[in-house]
Structures are given as structure tokens and as C-alpha cells.
Amino acid sequence: MLPNFKRSESESPKVAPSLPPTPPAAPGAPSAASRPLGLAARTNERNTPSVIGPDLTINGNLVSKGEVQVDGEVQGDIHGTYVVIGEKARITGGIIAEEIVVRGHVMGSVRGKRVMLQSSSHVEGDIYHQALAIEQGAFFEGKSRRSEDPMAGVTKPDIPSLNGSGMPA
Numbered sequence: 182m183l184p185n186f187k188r189s190e191s192e193s194p195k196v197a198p199s200l201p202p203t204p205p206a207a208p209g210a211p212s213a214a215s216r217p218l219g220l221a222a223r224t225n226e227r228n229t230p231s232v233i234g235p236d237l238t239i240n241g242n243l244v245s246k247g248e249v250q251v252d253g254e255v256q257g258d259i260h261g262t263y264v265v266i267g268e269k270a271r272i273t274g275g276i277i278a279e280e281i282v283v284r285g286h287v288m289g290s291v292r293g294k295r296v297m298l299q300s301s302s303h304v305e306g307d308i309y310h311q312a313l314a315i316e317q318g319a320f321f322e323g324k325s326r327r328s329e330d331p332m333a334g335v336t337k338p339d340i341p342s343l344n345g346s347g348m349p350a
Contacts, residue, residue: 235269242274249278251285258289268301275306277335290323292331 230248233239237253245261252267257274264278270285281293283302291304294311298304300318307324309331315321 230263230265233270235267264293266302277332292335294331 228247230250231245233243233249233251233253233255235252239253239255239257242257243249243251243255243259243261247261248263248265249259249261250265250267251259251270251272253269254271255274259272259274259276259278261278263280264276264282266272266276266281266283266285266287268284272285272287273289275289275292276283276287277292279293280295281291282297282299283291283304284299285301286303288305290306290309292309296308296310296312297314298316298319298321300316302316303320305322307326308321309326309328311327311329311331313325313327
């Protein structure tokens, strides 16, 4: 039988004498209890991805320390940790990341430890990988090269530090 944890009606809640009672929150102000669950910072999960929307075109290299999702067009190289190329995306340049998922069109080399070409992908270029998965229906024209370290010899461009004005220092 489970123990009964119900508080009897005669018991009153005890407040620590050294702490003053918490004042009520201002009307309309969110309290900790009313905050939606799941908004706390999590250190072991990926951060929110940087998204290149479908109406955006980038002429130049894209460098990120985290996750990047491209749904638009990039004419240049993409360097990141986790890169997702959306179905409508068009990339003309190389992609270098730990993990790469391709659903769209890539014309250039792909270098990653784990690379997945999904069924909607169209890749024209060489793939250097540690692990490669190609779904049925994916288009791939180029060479596949397995390597223990597919990113060896590739230098990741430095991200310039910004001064207070938002411009490179």
C-alpha cells in the first residue's frame, strides 16, 4: 500500500521565519510557475539553429560554430558543426561540418564525419566522409572517399570578433 501524503486540514503550511513572504507578481507579469516547461537552458542539447530562409541568397562564405539550416541559396562555402540543407536550398560551393544532412541541391564538395543524402537530395561533387548514408531516390554524381578524418587539412576560417558597433574589429 502506498503512503498517504495528503496534508490534513488542520495542518497549516509552514513558512521559514527568516524569509519574508514572497510579494505577489504584478498583474500580467509572467511568474516562474506560469512559464512554459522546456524553456530552461539545456547544456547537453543543440542550440537553436541559424536559419537561412527560402527568400535569402548569400554570396560568400557562411561560417558558424553551431547548427545551420539552409533553406535559401548560398554561393560560397559553408563551415559549421551541424549543417542541414533543406529541400528547396541550392548550394554552389563546399560544405564542411561534423554532421551534414542534404535534402536539397549541392554543387560542390562535401566533407563531414557523418553525411546523409536524403531521397530529395541532388549532389554533384565529391564526398569525403567517415560515415555515409544515401537514401533510395537521392541523386549523387561524384566520388565517395571514406576517411578517418575527412576534415584533415581543411582550415576553418576564423570568425572575426566584433567591436561594440557590430563591425569587425
